[in-house]
Amino acid sequence: MTKWITIAKHEFAxxxxxxxxxxxTFGLPxxxxxxxxxxxxLAGGGGTDKFxxxxxxxxxSFNSTNFTRYSTEELAKTDLLGGKITHFFIIPxxxxxxxxxxxxxxxxxxxxxxxxxxxGFLLDNLLKGDNKDIMARVKNPISSEYFTLNDKGESxxxxxxxxxxxLAFAFFFMLSIFxxxxxxxxxxxxxxxxxxxxxxxxxxxxxxxxxGKVFGLGAVGLTQVLIWQVIxxxxxxxxxxxxxxxxxxxxxxxxxFASGYFxxxxxxFACIMAGVGxxxxxxxxxxxxxxxxxxIGAMPLMISQLIISKPxxxxxxxxxxxxxxxxxxxxxxxxxxxxxxxEVVLSLLILAFSVIVxxxxxxxxxxxxxxxxxxxxxxxxxxxxxx
Amino acid sequence: xxxxxxxxxxIKSFNGQTVVNDISFDVAPGEIFGLIGPNGAGKTTIIRMxxxxxxxxxxxxxxxxxxxxxxxxxxxxxxxxxRGLYRRLTVMDSLLYLGxxxxxxxxxxxxxxxxxxxxxxxxxxKLSELSKGMQQKIQLIAxxxxxxxxxxxxxxxxxxxxxxxxxxxxxxxxxxxxGKTILISTHMMDQVERMCxxxxxxxxxxxxxxxxxxxxxxxxxxxxxxxxxxxxLKNMPGVKKSNLSGNYAELIxxxxxxxxxxxxxIARDVRVSRFEVSSPSLNEIFIKVVEE
Numbered sequence: 001m002t003k004w005i006t007i008a009k010h011e012f013a014x015x016x017x018x019x020x021x022x023x024x025t026f027g028l029p030x031x032x033x034x035x036x037x038x039x040x041x042l043a044g045g046g047g048t049d050k051f052x053x054x055x056x057x058x059x060x061s062f063n064s065t066n067f068t069r070y071s072t073e074e075l076a077k078t079d080l081l082g083g084k085i086t087h088f089f090i091i092p093x094x095x096x097x098x099x100x101x102x103x104x105x106x107x108x109x110x111x112x113x114x115x116x117x118x119x120g121f122l123l124d125n126l127l128k129g130d131n132k133d134i135m136a137r138v139k140n141p142i143s144s145e146y147f148t149l150n151d152k153g154e155s156x157x158x159x160x161x162x163x164x165x166x167l168a169f170a171f172f173f174m175l176s177i178f179x180x181x182x183x184x185x186x187x188x189x190x191x192x193x194x195x196x197x198x199x200x201x202x203x204x205x206x207x208x209x210x211x212g213k214v215f216g217l218g219a220v221g222l223t224q225v226l227i228w229q230v231i232x233x234x235x236x237x238x239x240x241x242x243x244x245x246x247x248x249x250x251x252x253x254x255x256x257f258a259s260g261y262f263x264x265x266x267x268x269f270a271c272i273m274a275g276v277g278x279x280x281x282x283x284x285x286x287x288x289x290x291x292x293x294x295x296i297g298a299m300p301l302m303i304s305q306l307i308i309s310k311p312x313x314x315x316x317x318x319x320x321x322x323x324x325x326x327x328x329x330x331x332x333x334x335x336x337x338x339x340x341x342x343e344v345v346l347s348l349l350i351l352a353f354s355v356i357v358x359x360x361x362x363x364x365x366x367x368x369x370x371x372x373x374x375x376x377x378x379x380x381x382x383x384x385x386x387x
Numbered sequence: 388x389x390x391x392x393x394x395x396x397x398i399k400s401f402n403g404q405t406v407v408n409d410i411s412f413d414v415a416p417g418e419i420f421g422l423i424g425p426n427g428a429g430k431t432t433i434i435r436m437x438x439x440x441x442x443x444x445x446x447x448x449x450x451x452x453x454x455x456x457x458x459x460x461x462x463x464x465x466x467x468x469x470r471g472l473y474r475r476l477t478v479m480d481s482l483l484y485l486g487x488x489x490x491x492x493x494x495x496x497x498x499x500x501x502x503x504x505x506x507x508x509x510x511x512x513k514l515s516e517l518s519k520g521m522q523q524k525i526q527l528i529a530x531x532x533x534x535x536x537x538x539x540x541x542x543x544x545x546x547x548x549x550x551x552x553x554x555x556x557x558x559x560x561x562x563x564x565x566g567k568t569i570l571i572s573t574h575m576m577d578q579v580e581r582m583c584x585x586x587x588x589x590x591x592x593x594x595x596x597x598x599x600x601x602x603x604x605x606x607x608x609x610x611x612x613x614x615x616x617x618x619x620l621k622n623m624p625g626v627k628k629s630n631l632s633g634n635y636a637e638l639i640x641x642x643x644x645x646x647x648x649x650x651x652x653i654a655r656d657v658r659v660s661r662f663e664v665s666s667p668s669l670n671e672i673f674i675k676v677v678e679e
Contacts, residue, residue: 006487014476195471199529201440202465203488205457367441 003204007212008219011187015220025224029231037235051114054079054088055121059095062125066117080104087114162254162335163308169258170301170328172225176266177297180221181273185286187217188277206367210274210359218270257344258331264351265327268358269297275362279369293324300328311338321347323354389452391416391537391568392437397446399432406432407443408592414537414570414585419563421579422572423669424589430572431468433589434541437570438465451536461489464535468542468572470526474515478506478525481514482532491533500528504554520551527555531562538562541572556582576669588673595676604666607675611667612638612646618657625649630671639667 015021054068054076063069068085070076076088087105092098101118120139127135191197200209272293280286300307300319307316311333319329320339326347333339392414399407407429414420422430435441436448439456450459473481479497486492501507504524514522523546531538543559544552559582563569571579579586586603588596596603614636623629625644630637640649646664653659667675 003488003490006484010484010487014473018475194474195467195469196473197471198435198440198467198469199465199471199485200488202438202463202467203460203485205439205460 004208004212004215007200007204007209008216011213011216012219012223015183015187015217016223021220021224025227029228033235051087051117052085053114053117054085056088056090058093059091062091062121064121064125067121077104080106089118162337165254165258166308166328166332166335167304169262169331170304172229173262173265173327174294174298174301175228176222176225176262177269177294179224180218180266180270181290181294182287183217183220184213184270184273185277185280185290186283187213188274189280189283189286192278192281207359207363210271210278210363210366214267214270214274214359218266222266254331254334257334257348260348261327261331261351264348264355265323267355268323268351269293271355271358271362275358275365278362278366296324297328300325300332304332307332308336311336321350323351323358326351389416390414390449391451392420392570393447393449394433394437395447395449397433397436397443397448399429399436399441399443406592407436409446410589410592410594411446412587412594412597414568416568417563417566418584419559419569419571419582421583421586422570422589423574423576423579423586424595424673425574427591428574428589429592430574430589431541434465434539434570434572437539438463461491461533462536464530464533464538466527466530466538466540466543468545470523470546472514472522472526472529475513477511477513478517479510482525482529485529486533489533489535493532493534496534497528497532500532503558504528519546520548523547524551524555527558535567537568537570539570539572542574543571544573544575544578552578576673580669586669588669588676590673590677596672603672607667607672609664609666610640610642610644611665611671612640612649613661613663613665614638614653614659615661616653616657616659620653621656622652623649624652637668637671639671 052068053066054070055062055064056070056073056076068079070079070088073090076085079085080088087103089104090102092100092102095101101122103114103118105114123135123139127138191200197209204212273290276286276289276293277283280289303315303319306313307319307329310316316329316333319325320333320343330339330344330347334344390413392412394413395411397407397410398405410429410433422433424430432441436443437450439460447454450456451462453459473484476484478501482497483492483494486497498507498510501510504527506521506524506528509517509521514525517525527540527543530540540559543555547555556578559569559571571583573579580600583600585599586596587594598606615634616636617634620629620631620636623638625641625648626638627641628639638649640646650659650662653662
């Protein structure tokens with residue numbers, strides 16, 4: 001039976017050509033860029049100004065190659081007002097005991113970079129007698145690496161990669177569910193509203209229609225998220241965050257598990273959304289019902305601190321097996337490195353099994369409630385359909 | 388010969404209300420069959436069960452000798468009562484997609500049918516740009532473009548103007564001549580009276596009449612007079628009941644009444660331009676059956 005593929009292809013082609021899809025896909029990043037990028041660009045423009053710094057040394061022991069030395073405060077003030085220098089500072093005679101430095105500029109707020117330049121200058125002079133290595137070390141005294149010991153006493157290098165990956169996974173996963181559930185709800189409700197559903201069901205079975213919709217509309221949502229991601233990475237890798245991304249090392253098993261959890265978890269939500277679409281009479285109503293499931297899906301994120309710090313607590317373990325929460329929870333736990341392989345396999349199996357069960361349930365609800373135009377089935381009725 | 392449609396003892400209820408109550412009938416290959424009855428009689432529910440859109444609570448349905456709907460769906464063409472097509476797709480794209488879902492996508496046949504329906508100049512328009520009548524015609528093409536064996540038409544004449552009504556009737560008769568089996572469901576009984584060879588009449592979920600048109604008509608006897616006249620009808624001895632509409636009347640005669648006496652009596656009051664002794668119309672038969 002390949003009819004569901006025909007439906008999936010049709011749904012995909014029909015929806016990605018829609019104006020709403022194109023506006024949302026390309027308009028949102030543009031809007032976000034305008035919202036965040038524009039002020040940064042404006043501020044960045046001001047930051048390119050060169051500082052010329054002068055100083056007045058009342059201790060008589062500070063020398064600089066970069067800064068202009070003035071013998072009196074008055075001379076420095078004249079040059080600052082005349083625009084020859086942008087800042088000057090005074091080292092009082094009792095500096096060594098007080099650490100007090102007075103910084104003058106024409107603009108009211110002094111940027112942090114000024115202070116760090118002055119700090120470098122002060123350290124250079126204070127440590128004049130010591131060798132260059134010690135001087136460098138004093139300026140940057142700690143470069144940290146963390147290690148954790150497991151039960152067997154083996155040490156594993158800690159880095160932020162795991163945490164970052166699990167947060168990125170959670171973000172990407174939730175985003176995909178949010179966008180795709182919209183498409184799925186609309187796709188099913190719209191078909192009911194324009195009454196094409198009866199034509200379709202005279203040609204294909206309920207299961208084929210639902211499967212086609214889940215895959216076709218799910219692909220639409222994923223395409224949108226993927227485009228956003230590509231745009232996001234393009235912007236990030238050109239910006240200051242690029243160095244942060246370089247530090248991440250992704251282990252192959254984590255990547256494999258993440259893909260598995262992503263696909264199965266996504267299918268669970270997509271099938272639920274299609275089922276909700278079948279029950280709902282309008283897409284607004286559908287979104288309200290769907291919201292309940294999405295909130296449950298986001299719960300591991302809300303208690304992420306607990307899952308990461310206590311990955312073996314009862315809540316963490318329940319969340320690891322419950323199909324709506326297991327993808328994010330398990331990736332978080334895997335990234336902390338405290339999870340046994342059999343747990344991963346078991347939770348993946350539960351997830352896969354629940355996909356099948358949810359499809360079957362959705363098909364039954366779909367069959368029972370699709371043609372009840374304008375009437376929402378009650379909860380007892382739903383329970384009857386599923387049986 | 389194997390029946391095209393076989394419905395045996397089918398029952399379906401919604402929320403405790405029995406909508407289809409122990410219905411059995413069958414449709415022979417190549418016949419034009421009428422499923423008739425007033426609105427709410429349960430016709431559409433039966434059709435949805437024929438197409439496996441909903442399932443009966445009990446009873447059995449066989450289409451083309453098979454009880455497995457996935458085997459037969461491709462061979463059925465369906466015009467639903469609730470018309471609906473993708474409003475934002477073009478005529479051609481919609482029809483090709485619906486054809487593909489029947490595993491029978493044929494651009495040639497779609498173009499041929501568009502021409503037959505005088506719609507070929509609209510093939511690249513979006514459905515939302517077409518008038519209601521045009522959309523109806525597209526929907527009919529969608530029902531037959533995959534060359535089905537069995538064609539199920541639910542209220543095919545609703546919302547059509549007289550010209551398109553005639554066109555649709557012609558097409559139905561042509562399809563019948565090609566040997567297709569056609570099941571027409573309608574509450575407009577007079578529309579199918581001359582098209583169908585056999586009918587199944589329903590009322591409140593129950594079957595009330597079943598058989599060939601000629602057999603049913605003869606069962607109810609030649610006790611009806613179709614009358615066209617000028618003037619005012621007053622005294623009509625021997626007439627049990629009369630349905631008047633302007634200068635036209637359908638008279639139901641008493642059992643022993645003599646048609647010649649009736650004519651003489653009427654002719655005293657009005658000018659008669661038509662006096663036809665006939666069997667009662669399906670409408671009249673329906674009312675009679677229900678009253679009994």
